[in-house]
């Protein structure tokens with residue numbers, strides 16, 4: 001099961017803390033061991049110093065007794081006595097220093113014992129004998145009598161010193177091993193921590209930074225109008241939640257826009273239908289009746305006797321006025337819904353618009369097949385409104401109208417060379433066009449810099465929107 005990001009972050013941090021703690025523990029243990037080894041090294045040093053001192057006391061005892069025996073001078077007995085006095089204390093100190101090592105302890109005890117024995121049983125009696133009778137002890141046998149004892153003591157000293165030296169060397173080796181282990185642990189811990197940090201940074205970048213960047217990119221696409229933009233789902237924990245919520249939001253936005261477009265289309269279609277109905281009623285009803293009235297009046301006028309010339313002139317005047325009213329009505333009904341558009345299509349309807357325009361129009365229409373009715377009607381109204389605006393606001397010298405179908409799109413541009421400054425929203429014409437065009441999924445841009453003319457450019461997607469429903473769109 002995949003955990004949340006908080007859990008993963010906590011686990012990674014705990015792992016890092018564990019590694020760092022482990023390194024510190026190893027370092028602390030190594031430092032303690034090093035301090036211990038140092039204390040032991042100091043003790044070994046003391047052992048060696050005290051052992052050497054003790055050996056010197058024995059040598060002083062021997063030198064003193066020999067000097068006195070051979071020369072009879074009392075001055076030899078000063079260091080002899082001092083050595084005797086110092087020996088027990090230093091021997092006890094040595095025993096204390098080697099107390100932790102049974103082998104060394106046994107040696108120290110033997111040294112004490114043999115040293116004491118040498119002093120008491122050999123040296124003191126020899127000196128006493130020399131005092132009594134100097135000549136009796138000035139023999140090689142007497143003087144060399146203590147050699148065996150001294151050799152035994154020296155052997156013990158050599159053993160003790162060599163063993164202590166060996167212990168010190170072994171401890172030094174152990175210290176080196178401890179230091180190396182501490183360095184290895186610190187280096188390993190550091191490398192492990194760096195590796196973990198790098199891995200975790202990589203994971204964070206993959207699990208958080210990349211998805212967040214994707215969300216930002218998709219949000220940009222949404223803001224740009226691409227409501228079909230969706231994120232791949234499946235990110236860990238909270239990121240997965242963010243991706244799913246983003247997709248849900250994009251889904252509802254798209255749904256809402258589709259609903260809005262559908263309702264706009266319904267409104268535009270209903271309006272067009274009503275306008276066409278009114279145009280038909282005017283054309284087939286009122287207009288026909290007015291034409292019939294004109295014809296009636298003309299026939300009454302023709303049958304009126306010449307004597308009633310005044311009445312005849314009056315009838316002709318009424319018939320003329322009625323004809324003008326009929327023309328006005330035809331013009332009005334054309335504005336409501338151009339019958340020529342439904343009958344003959346876009347090219348003739350636009351030609352009729354251009355003919356009627358006050359401002360000269362250059363018209364280029366290249367629409368070989370008829371688009372669906374709502375597209376034709378929308379294109380017609382775009383040209384009609386743009387021509388009216390050019391006449392009303394532009395103060396230009398001409399208008400250029402281009403309409404063509406290319407790659408299943410109807411492209412339409414109306415350009416004038418007037419004063420520019422067209423702003424949708426100041427009136428209802430351009431805004432109405434925008435609604436109508438967007439309801440059909442089309443786009444409109446109004447480019448109208450101040451003083452540099454106005455261009456209205458419109459594109460309608462035509463796929464599946466042809467008059468002939470069997471036409472296969474390319």
Ligand SMILES: Nc1ncnc2c1ncn2[C@@H]1O[C@H](COP(=O)(O)OP(=O)(O)OP(=O)(O)O)[C@@H](O)[C@H]1O
Pocket residue numbers: 389390392393394395416418419420421422423424425426427428429430431454
């Ligand atoms: N071809 C143009 N040249 C200069 N200004 C224009 C042009 N077309 C539009 N305008 C300016 O943009 C404004 C908005 O135009 P729009 O067609 O929406 O409204 P209108 O023409 O003022 O009113 P309505 O179209 O409702 O009768 C206009 O009032 C006008 O100031």
Ligand SMILES: [Mg+2]
Pocket residue numbers: 385388389427428429430
């Ligand atoms: Mg207008």
